[in-house]
Amino acid sequence: MTSSLSMAQNDQRKRAAAPAPRRHHRTLKERLEPYLLIAPTVLLILGLMVVPIAIVIGYSLYDNVVTNPNPVFVGAANYVTILTSPAFWGAAGNTLVFTVASVVAHMVIGMAFAMMLNSKTMARVPRAIFRAIYILPWIFTASVVAVLWRLLLDPSGVINYLLTSLGVVHDAVPWLGTASTALLAVTVINIWSGYPFFMISLLAGLQNVSTDLYEAARVDGAGFFRQFASVTLPALRPILYSMALLDLLWTTQQFTLIWATTGGGPLGATEMLSTFTYKLAFNSYQFSMASTSAVLVLAASLIVAVFYVRRQRKEAQ
Amino acid sequence: MTAISKQAPTTARTAASRRAVRRGAARTGLYAGLTAGAIFAGFPVLWMLSSSFKSNANIFAYPPKLFDGSFSFAPYLAVFSDPVEIGYFANSYIVALSVTVVTLVVALLTGYVFSRYEFPLKRIISIVIIGVQAVPPITLLIPFFGIMVALGLYNTYQGLIITYVVFTLPYAVIMMTAYFDSLPKEVDEAAKVDGASSMSILWRILVPISVPGMVSVGLYTFMISWNEYLFALTLTQTDDRRTVPVGIQLLMGQNNYLWNEVMAMSILGSIPVLVLFLIFQRYFIGGLAAGAVKS
Numbered sequence: 001m002t003s004s005l006s007m008a009q010n011d012q013r014k015r016a017a018a019p020a021p022r023r024h025h026r027t028l029k030e031r032l033e034p035y036l037l038i039a040p041t042v043l044l045i046l047g048l049m050v051v052p053i054a055i056v057i058g059y060s061l062y063d064n065v066v067t068n069p070n071p072v073f074v075g076a077a078n079y080v081t082i083l084t085s086p087a088f089w090g091a092a093g094n095t096l097v098f099t100v101a102s103v104v105a106h107m108v109i110g111m112a113f114a115m116m117l118n119s120k121t122m123a124r125v126p127r128a129i130f131r132a133i134y135i136l137p138w139i140f141t142a143s144v145v146a147v148l149w150r151l152l153l154d155p156s157g158v159i160n161y162l163l164t165s166l167g168v169v170h171d172a173v174p175w176l177g178t179a180s181t182a183l184l185a186v187t188v189i190n191i192w193s194g195y196p197f198f199m200i201s202l203l204a205g206l207q208n209v210s211t212d213l214y215e216a217a218r219v220d221g222a223g224f225f226r227q228f229a230s231v232t233l234p235a236l237r238p239i240l241y242s243m244a245l246l247d248l249l250w251t252t253q254q255f256t257l258i259w260a261t262t263g264g265g266p267l268g269a270t271e272m273l274s275t276f277t278y279k280l281a282f283n284s285y286q287f288s289m290a291s292t293s294a295v296l297v298l299a300a301s302l303i304v305a306v307f308y309v310r311r312q313r314k315e316a317q
Numbered sequence: 318m319t320a321i322s323k324q325a326p327t328t329a330r331t332a333a334s335r336r337a338v339r340r341g342a343a344r345t346g347l348y349a350g351l352t353a354g355a356i357f358a359g360f361p362v363l364w365m366l367s368s369s370f371k372s373n374a375n376i377f378a379y380p381p382k383l384f385d386g387s388f389s390f391a392p393y394l395a396v397f398s399d400p401v402e403i404g405y406f407a408n409s410y411i412v413a414l415s416v417t418v419v420t421l422v423v424a425l426l427t428g429y430v431f432s433r434y435e436f437p438l439k440r441i442i443s444i445v446i447i448g449v450q451a452v453p454p455i456t457l458l459i460p461f462f463g464i465m466v467a468l469g470l471y472n473t474y475q476g477l478i479i480t481y482v483v484f485t486l487p488y489a490v491i492m493m494t495a496y497f498d499s500l501p502k503e504v505d506e507a508a509k510v511d512g513a514s515s516m517s518i519l520w521r522i523l524v525p526i527s528v529p530g531m532v533s534v535g536l537y538t539f540m541i542s543w544n545e546y547l548f549a550l551t552l553t554q555t556d557d558r559r560t561v562p563v564g565i566q567l568l569m570g571q572n573n574y575l576w577n578e579v580m581a582m583s584i585l586g587s588i589p590v591l592v593l594f595l596i597f598q599r600y601f602i603g604g605l606a607a608g609a610v611k612s
Contacts, residue, residue: 033515034434041427041486042442048483049449052460059459066463113358116351121344130351133359139591140362141544143562144583147569148365151576156377158364192361253453256546260566274455281459282551294456305451 053298059291066287078292088293090268091276098187098272099251103244105191110198111240115232117199118206131203138196146260149189150176179269182262186270190257194247201239209235238315245308249301273297369393369580376576392581401556402582405564409586411474412560413542416481420489420538421531423482428493429519433505450487454547465552472554480548485538492537496530497523533600536593543589561586 060078062071082088113134117127140148152159153175160172175185213231222230255274258264264271264279277297281290363383368376372387396402431443461480462471470476504526505518513521524531546562553559559567565586568579 030515031436034430034436034439037426037430037515038442040423041446041490044423044479044483044486045446045449048461048464048479049452049457050445052457052464053452055460055463056456109354112350113354116347116354119347121340121347122351126351130355133355135594136358136362139594140583140587141546141562141590143544143546143565144587147565147579147583148361150569151368151376151580152361152364154377156379158381161379161381192357196358249451253455255455256562260546260569274453277455278458278547281462287459291459294453294459297453298456301451301453301456305448308451309447 056291056294056298059288060295062288064286064288065291067285071288078288079296082289082292082296087268087271088273088276091264091271091273094183094268094270095252095272095274097183098190098254098270099248101187102190102194102251103247105187106195106198106247107240107244109191109195110202111236113195113199114202114206115228117203134199135196137193138200140193142193142254142256143260145189145193146257149185149192150261153185176262177266179267182266182269186258186261189261190251190254193257194251198243198247201243202236205236205239206232238311242308242311242315245304245311249304249308252297252300252304273300365580365583368577369584371577373575373577392577393585395575395578396582396585402564402568404557405559405561406585408474408558409543409560412477412481413539413589415474415478416485416542417535417538419478419482420485421535423486424489424493424534425519425524425527425531427486427490428497429515429523431490431494432497433502446487446490454484458547458551461548462551471552472558474558476552477549477558477560480552481538481542481545484545485541489534489538492534493527493530496527500526529600532597536597536600539593540590 059065061073061075063074063077065071117131117134122130137145151157154160155172155174155177159175160169163169164172173181175181209232213235214227217227217231253274254272255278258270258272258275259278262270264275273293274297277290277293280286280293367383369392370388370390371385372389372391375385375387378385431439465471465476465480468476470479500523505522508518508522509515544562545560546566549560549563550566553563556564556567561582565579565582568575568582
């Protein structure tokens with residue numbers, strides 16, 4: 001208190017003593033200073049975010065860029081081609097199934113694990129051990145997760161051994177190599193690698209829920225499920241909603257996991273919008289078509305992002 | 318509790334024992350659930366670890382065993398003795414550490430300005446910085462490829478570094494701005510009146526007390542750069558510029574049968590993130606809760 005007061009007095013003294021011309025010089029310099037300091041950020045974002053988006057939109061309006069030195073402007077023709085292509089809609093459908101299943105499972109598993117870890121009947125040490133185990137999948141990047149699950153899901157791998165031993169399946173199934181099971185398999189892999197993100201945030205959220213609320217619910221005779229529905233869920237709804245939107249955004253953009261497990265195959269069974277776009281550009285060199293698809297992915301992402309920002313703003317108020 | 322049971326022995330004891338039974342059942346259920354969850358989460362990791370110590374001939378041995386007679390460090394030695402694989406690690410460290418330093422410095426400058434200055438374009442610039450976070454990587458990939466080739470940065474460290482700086486910068490700026498906002502303005506205003514320049518206020522006064530915020534941003538930046546795959550795959554071409562995530566996939570493609578070595582490399586490639594996580598756990602959790610430590 002005293003020190004801040006003396007600091008304020010010091011301020012006044014200094015201000016009074018400062019020579020006028022120097023102050024004028026400083027204000028001019030000060031006016032330019034913020035622009036100078038943010039210049040690196042502005043240049044980087046402008047040059048490598050804003051300009052590339054403009055470029056990709058531009059590309060999507062020409063017949064064939066990069067490979068053709070004199071591309072012809074075709075307007076919306078590429079969009080018509082893409083939006084009437086069954087391959088695009090197949091990829092969009094797979095992305096939707098993959099994303100919705102992943103986000104829902106992340107939420108359910110994240111919630112279940114967080115609630116188990118938050119249980120009061122558990123001592124500190126087992127809680128810490130289980131928490132460490134549950135976070136494990138989050139340590140590994142998609143490239144590692146992909147090779148690990150290729151090993152696990154191999155026809156002669158350990159999962160097929162367990163499933164045939166238990167009589168769940170008759171013969172070993174090449175889960176990632178069969179058109180009817182590949183989408184399920186990549187979704188399970190993505191669920192495994194993504195739930196810890198939900199779990200950690202929900203655990204933090206659960207620890208902030210006042211125990212008085214549970215106490216009051218119990219006094220009113222509420223059982224486990226009633227407490228969950230009336231106390232836990234309402235308290236965690238803001239976290240769940242924000243995280244679901246973020247996860248939706250990230251999962252629709254997932255490329256590595258698909259590329260490194262199935263490459264979108266077999267027979268397009270796991271083709272996502274990301275792998276579809278990548279292949280158009282770097283396998284068949286149709287850069288204009290790829291750009292068109294990339295712009296559509298951007299549009300879908302922006303819609304989700306608008307919901308997210310609106311939500312954050314509502315929360316801030 | 319004891320007083321009550323003495324007064325009304327029969328009813329209290331049955332009620333208490335019923336409660337104990339119910340509590341025991343709930344406890345058993347809880348531990349059953351916890352164990353099932355631990356198998357789901359941990360078994361794949363355990364299997365990766367055990368496979369990385371097996372001989373390659375025993376990878377698909379029937380019946381599969383977690384630890385068999387072939388246990389050895391040979392797969393790890395194979396990774397360490399292959400100059401190409403060591404090169405992947407060197408490249409990953411060079412790129413990720415450079416990105417972390419550059420992003421931190423640029424984000425410190427920008428965060429400082431956003432937190433301490435008012436100027437006409439501030440609102441628009443900050444909206445753009447927040448907005449670009451939603452741009453999907455695949456949308457940027459095609460123009461990036463063209464830009465990097467045109468700038469002569471294709472298949473260079475600089476190309477990857479500048480790419481990851483741009484990807485990590487928006488979140489880093491938002492985090493640093495929030496951190497500076499949480500520091501009282503009186504601290505630097507007093508120094509300013511004493512004639513200190515903005516730069517000395519930032520580096521001598523604000524940076525030393527902003528270490529926790531910088532650690533969070535640094536961890537996030539390092540992890541994103543260490544783990545990134547799509548742009549590393551597309552913007553590099555030769556082994557001497559490939560990073561670990563791409564290298565693991567290349568090893569799978571070339572030596573389809575060296576599962577043990579691939580698993581050893583996967584473990585080694587995950588160790589930096591694991592170590593950082595163990596040391597800086599609370600910063601990670603903080604960053605996670607804030608919303609974005611995941612690629």
